[in-house]
Amino acid sequence: MNNQDTNITSDCGGGTCTVDGTQQTARPPYRVTESDAGITLDVALPGVPKERLTLSTTESILTLRADRSDAVPEDWQAHRVTNRPGAYELKIRLNRSLDPGRIDAKLENGVLQLAIAKREEAQPRRISVN
Amino acid sequence: MQLTRNINQPVGDLFAEFDRLFRIPFGRTEDRAANQVPRGFSLYESNEDWRLRADLPGFAKEDVEITVTDGVLRIAAKRGDNEQGFIADFTQDVKLPDDVAAGQISAHHENGVLEITLPKQEPPKPETTRININ
Numbered sequence: 001m002n003n004q005d006t007n008i009t010s011d012c013g014g015g016t017c018t019v020d021g022t023q024q025t026a027r028p029p030y031r032v033t034e035s036d037a038g039i040t041l042d043v044a045l046p047g048v049p050k051e052r053l054t055l056s057t058t059e060s061i062l063t064l065r066a067d068r069s070d071a072v073p074e075d076w077q078a079h080r081v082t083n084r085p086g087a088y089e090l091k092i093r094l095n096r097s098l099d100p101g102r103i104d105a106k107l108e109n110g111v112l113q114l115a116i117a118k119r120e121e122a123q124p125r126r127i128s129v130n
Numbered sequence: 131m132q133l134t135r136n137i138n139q140p141v142g143d144l145f146a147e148f149d150r151l152f153r154i155p156f157g158r159t160e161d162r163a164a165n166q167v168p169r170g171f172s173l174y175e176s177n178e179d180w181r182l183r184a185d186l187p188g189f190a191k192e193d194v195e196i197t198v199t200d201g202v203l204r205i206a207a208k209r210g211d212n213e214q215g216f217i218a219d220f221t222q223d224v225k226l227p228d229d230v231a232a233g234q235i236s237a238h239h240e241n242g243v244l245e246i247t248l249p250k251q252e253p254p255k256p257e258t259t260r261i262n263i264n
Binding site: 029031042044045046047048049069070072073075076077078079080081082083084109110111 | 188216
């Protein structure tokens with residue numbers, strides 16, 4: 001994933017943030033693409049419905065918390081479970097050029113897409129020559 | 131990148147097949163290095179059925195095709211656009227054990243997770259024919 005993008009930094013360096021004994025909380029994979037208007041942040045959140053996703057911003061920190069809804073019944077015996085965390089958490093620091101107040105979010109097929117706009121002053125400005 | 135498996139190759143039992151699946155080196159191939167993440171794959175068993183769950187973030191229901199041919203379950207996932215997905219298009223074959231009622235397999239896709247229900251049935255008993263010696 002393109003975690004080295006200059007517009008954001010993550011404070012959860014490893015693949016897994018916390019483990020509470022029964023349910024693993026992992027940092028979800030994400031990808032960043034940039035345009036003149038802002039950045040698009042795609043986050044893989046399989047198993048997460050909209051109701052179990054929380055997004056918040058505090059100053060320049062964007063925090064994502066999400067729980068999977070596809071619980072495993074107690075009477076199921078697990079033979080193989082690979083790469084399946086029970087929850088996701090991601091904290092990213094937005095570059096000053098981005099506006100935390102202008103974020104559009106869309107969740108579809110297990111992928112969250114966030115469109116984060118650049119501040120007006122950070123967008124390219126055409127200067128006319130007289 | 132597309133991962134395929136020759137359906138004519140001999141296959142072991144379901145667990146051996148999953149073992150083989152998990153050895154597919156997503157984490158180490160060049161294809162995966164920049165854009166791909168390991169696929170989440172789980173196999174559960176209850177008294178009534180087997181459940182296979184696959185995390186397929188970015189794949190719509192229409193992108194996934196499931197077929198069963200001669201006891202082999204094939205999952206084929208192919209994205210309809212040219213955008214890079216979190217996981218690559220793939221085709222995966224899984225040899226089904228004898229106790230699966232192949233005609234009653236069903237699947238459900240929700241929030242980027244594919245769940246395949248494989249109902250159990252009594253495995254066919256081996257037929258024994260006594261040969262008289264004249």
